[in-house]
Amino acid sequence: MVKISSNFDAGNIEVIEAENTGNIRLRIRKDHNSDFYQWFYFRLSGARGQLCAMTIENAAGAAYPDGWENYQAVASYDREEWFRVSTIYHDGEITIQHIPESDSVYYAYFAPYSMERHHDLVSQAAVDERVHLNAIGETLDGQDLDLLTIGEMAVGKKVIWVIARQHPGETMAEWFVEGFLERLLDHEDALSRSLLEKAVFYVVPNMNPDGSRRGHLRTNAAGANLNREWENPSVENCPEVFYVRGKMDETGIDLVLDVHGDEDLPYNFIACFEGIPDIDIARLDLAYDYQQCLMQLNPDFQTEKGYPKPPAGTANMTIGTNQLAHRYQAVSLTLEMPFKDTVDTPNPQTGWSPERCRKLGHANLDAIAAVITRL
Ligand SMILES: [Zn+2]
Known part of the structure; x- marks a missing residue:
């Protein structure tokens, strides 16, 4: 079963819809008592070998929307080595596209430091x-x-x-x-x-x-x-x-x-x-x-x-x-x-x-x- 989770140290994402790996819909949670948001960090499990498109719907309202221009998200299988994955900013949303090679893969705004x-x-x-x-x-x-x-x-x-x-x-x-x-x-x-x-x-x-x-x-x-x-x-x-x-x-x-x-x-x-x-x-x-x-x-x-x-x-x-x-x-x-x-x-x-x-x-x-x- 494909699942997205973020209930761990430094995690941040809200799942709107994750039924279809080709169209996963997400939002970034605001900082508590604040309107700032842009940091995201979540795990995708059970999706090895599948083309995944993960769209963050509220990207345009983030603290620094210009930050999404020419931006590539980071991913890791072991949370030691982080690499960049294809990320597109379009119509106020960012979409991360990736075919994970493992059933456990993490995506983040930048390499996390827990x-x-x-x-x-x-x-x-x-x-x-x-x-x-x-x-x-x-x-x-x-x-x-x-x-x-x-x-x-x-x-x-x-x-x-x-x-x-x-x-x-x-x-x-x-x-x-x-x-x-x-x-x-x-x-x-x-x-x-x-x-x-x-x-x-x-x-x-x-x-x-x-x-x-x-x-x-x-x-x-x-x-x-x-x-x-x-x-x-x-x-x-x-x-x-x-x-x-x-x-x-x-x-x-x-x-x-x-x-x-x-x-x-x-x-x-x-x-x-x-x-x-x-x-x-x-x-x-x-x-x-x-x-x-x-x-x-x-x-x-x-x-x-x-x-x-x-x-x-x-x-x-x-x-x-x-x-x-x-x-x-x-x-x-x-x-x-x-x-x-x-x-x-x-x-x-x-x-x-x-x-x-x-x-x-x-x-x-x-x-x-x-x-x-x-x-
Ligand atoms: Zn600063």
Whole structure:
């Protein structure tokens, strides 16, 4: 019997009709208490060898409908290896067409990063003696908010923060952190060891565990968009930002990387803090040097395309990158990766992928090394 199901960690789909594999009709569920939706993740079982056409009827009303242009969904048989499958956007609907080679196949908006995998990541990192794990607070669903501290604070050391996945559907952000930590904790990597002599790293691999487990695109359990809460976070509505910003107030920040995915733009790029009221040109130049270095190290990254730069004094200070640049006089960077693929360096088989996210994570350590003495 053919069945579609999504009642698992990070799953999201509503089945309208799945009688005929040639015309399966689906809808994406909205984030709780919110109108945002675009993340989907479901299993199709019992359809080996059959041509399946799975149409998501409410694609046009998703948060970023332009995100469906030139978009290919991902699929996996073993939930380790994800590949792209034929996807067409037409008349406000997307249709995924695929002949599964197994009776169990998963489809998703991007390679999922489940809360179970998050626990693997955090506990494996915590085995390293240089790492401290602090559960700095609880989410509204009662999950731990995990902060990894790597290295010990000492006079003269820089403070570097990496936060990822404020928007839970942007799973590429946690794949990135996986690569970043993998290299930072590699004892055989001289660059990482030298960085750890110069800086302490505070890493929040997943800012939004509730949205992640619930299969949300953009919000937490209360429907709050965390990246609009940094000016005045309430513990009732967004404990995630409340606790993390509280910890940042204790440590201060020299450089912070806030890692995201962009539904629409087929590029890796960084958005800075040009629009804050008290802009310091020297700090902004450091942010641009960081990007130049990253581009040379990893051609998947570029600086031509990205978000428009707001004029000084017009920044939205509820956004993490702006608030942190202002609050701590930090070099504050929003790193965006694509859901689709990079136009300049495409890989049609996988599109933008977990492995490429990890490699970009590695390269960011080189970029940090290039600017660290000037922070
Ligand atoms: Zn985002």
